[in-house]
Amino acid sequence: MHPPGPDSEQLRVENAALKRRIDELERVQYRTHCPDTAALVDNFPGMAYRCRNDSNWTMDYVSAGCRSLTGHPPEALMRDRVIYSDLIHPEDRDRVWDQVQLALVERRTFEVEYRINHIDGDIRWAWERGWGLWSSDGELLSLEGFITDISAYKRAEQALRDHQATLRALLDTPDDSMLLMDTTGKLIACNDMTARQLHRDRRQLIGSSLFAQLPTETAANLRRQLREVINSAEPTRYQEQYRDRWFDHTLYPVCNAHHQVSQLALYSRDITEQKQLERTLEQLAISDPLTGLFNRRQFWSLAEQDLAQAARKRTPTSALMIDIDHFKSINDRHGHLIGDEVLQTVAGQLKLNLRHSDILCRYGGEEFAALLPETDLATACETAERLRQCIADTPVETDQGALSLTISIGVAELVGGFRTRLSALLECADRKLYAAKQAGRNRIACWTPPDDELERIANKERGP
Numbered sequence: 001m002h003p004p005g006p007d008s009e010q011l012r013v014e015n016a017a018l019k020r021r022i023d024e025l026e027r028v029q030y031r032t033h034c035p036d037t038a039a040l041v042d043n044f045p046g047m048a049y050r051c052r053n054d055s056n057w058t059m060d061y062v063s064a065g066c067r068s069l070t071g072h073p074p075e076a077l078m079r080d081r082v083i084y085s086d087l088i089h090p091e092d093r094d095r096v097w098d099q100v101q102l103a104l105v106e107r108r109t110f111e112v113e114y115r116i117n118h119i120d121g122d123i124r125w126a127w128e129r130g131w132g133l134w135s136s137d138g139e140l141l142s143l144e145g146f147i148t149d150i151s152a153y154k155r156a157e158q159a160l161r162d163h164q165a166t167l168r169a170l171l172d173t174p175d176d177s178m179l180l181m182d183t184t185g186k187l188i189a190c191n192d193m194t195a196r197q198l199h200r201d202r203r204q205l206i207g208s209s210l211f212a213q214l215p216t217e218t219a220a221n222l223r224r225q226l227r228e229v230i231n232s233a234e235p236t237r238y239q240e241q242y243r244d245r246w247f248d249h250t251l252y253p254v255c256n257a258h259h260q261v262s263q264l265a266l267y268s269r270d271i272t273e274q275k276q277l278e279r280t281l282e283q284l285a286i287s288d289p290l291t292g293l294f295n296r297r298q299f300w301s302l303a304e305q306d307l308a309q310a311a312r313k314r315t316p317t318s319a320l321m322i323d324i325d326h327f328k329s330i331n332d333r334h335g336h337l338i339g340d341e342v343l344q345t346v347a348g349q350l351k352l353n354l355r356h357s358d359i360l361c362r363y364g365g366e367e368f369a370a371l372l373p374e375t376d377l378a379t380a381c382e383t384a385e386r387l388r389q390c391i392a393d394t395p396v397e398t399d400q401g402a403l404s405l406t407i408s409i410g411v412a413e414l415v416g417g418f419r420t421r422l423s424a425l426l427e428c429a430d431r432k433l434y435a436a437k438q439a440g441r442n443r444i445a446c447w448t449p450p451d452d453e454l455e456r457i458a459n460k461e462r463g464p
């Protein structure tokens with residue numbers, strides 16, 4: 001009788017286990033004892049490995065790159081003196097395990113990034129690509145793959161992210177518009193303000209032509225500036241009106257490694273308020289604050305230009321000096337504020353009754369001066385009479401009721417081709433104003449041709 005032997009099922013299981021072990025040993029032997037392959041693997045900038053799919057990732061084989069990756073010699077990992085899973089950063093361990101197991105279930109290679117604790121105390125970033133090795137009957141024997149140090153790449157990636165965050169923060173300044181385009185005007189990047197000003201969504205704008213978003217004239221102007229910057233490789237600055245607002249644009253060239261302009265950055269600042277302020281200041285500098293008419297200085301400047309032109313063209317020019325009658329008594333009876341109101345109303349009526357080309361100013365106090373280009377004495381007298389009549393016929397409405405008032409006007413003409421100074425013409429008109437006042441007010445007094453007063457004044461100014 002033979003003792004009872006193992007049954008056939010048990011033999012089959014043992015046989016399979018033995019076969020697996022032989023498979024495994026053959027693979028390890030191939031890896032470790034094939035000198036060419038070992039040298040090749042050892043020269044890779046990283047660590048090739050074969051490990052078991054256990055919680056320690058027990059290493060059966062690691063290449064020489066283990067030392068630079070972890071700081072440990074390969075033997076330390078292969079003889080379990082150093083457990084590989086202990087080298088993985090605790091915060092990454094579970095994730096790595098899960099990702100690898102999922103890939104194994106799906107029978108595909110895995111790629112995973114995680115931190116490892118280097119022997120020198122540093123934390124290094126590792127990138128691992130691995131796969132499972134299965135026996136012919138489908139049993140997972142081990143894992144093998146390659147792990148490389150990507151710390152430098154990770155640092156660069158972080159630096160890039162920081163840089164991008166800085167750029168975005170810069171781009172997203174709330175007040176100004178910034179954009180980057182290529183040399184054909186195609187938008188590469190822009191901030192929210194640009195999108196708001198163009199009434200578009202930022203994502204829709206990227207990749208579109210900036211010219212297509214702009215009114216024809218604005219686009220044509222931008223095209224000109226773009227060409228100039230591309231040719232000169234120098235920034236340019238210009239101002240323009242877009243819709244109802246004013247912008248100050250600076251267009252910068254962005255050069256590539258070959259020093260050619262490959263992109264352009266446009267920085268636009270809304271200067272509408274500044275423009276309005278400038279205009280207000282300009283207005284204040286040339287006008288009388290109470291009546292809004294030109295002030296005396298601006299009147300002189302414009303009138304002198306006009307006289308020079310009249311002399312060239314040999315056209316006549318006339319001047320009016322206008323004064324409100326008994327204005328002092330209006331002030332005295334009704335107060336200064338009502339006096340101001342009267343001055344404003346009279347100024348408005350004078351302006352309304354003169355031509356656009358006439359130059360009217362508040363000459364001082366309750367006195368106004370007007371220069372009437374291309375106007376002879378007869379027409380100037382008609383105009384003066386119309387003004388007098390209008391003021392006399394239109395009482396000024398004030399808080400203290402309607403006030404009737406009158407004006408007196410002195411008129412003088414500078415005949416075409418006759419050269420004289422503005423001061424002479426105005427003095428002549430002023431003398432006639434005095435004459436009108438003397439004659440009883442509410443009237444006009446005109447310089448008449450036989451009177452050679454103007455010529456005398458002019459000669460006096462010219463000297464002997």
Ligand SMILES: Nc1nc2c(ncn2[C@@H]2O[C@H](COP(=O)(O)OP(=O)(O)OP(=O)(O)O)[C@@H](O)[C@H]2O)c(=O)[nH]1
Nearest residue numbers: 323324325326327328329331336337339340365366
């Ligand atoms: N309310 C007001 N009054 C002014 C202003 N500038 C000058 N006046 C006053 O205008 C008055 C001018 O008086 P006068 O030069 O005596 O002339 P008038 O009273 O108009 O008399 P005639 O010109 O001779 O008809 C003075 O009382 C000034 O104080 C002003 O800006 N506002």
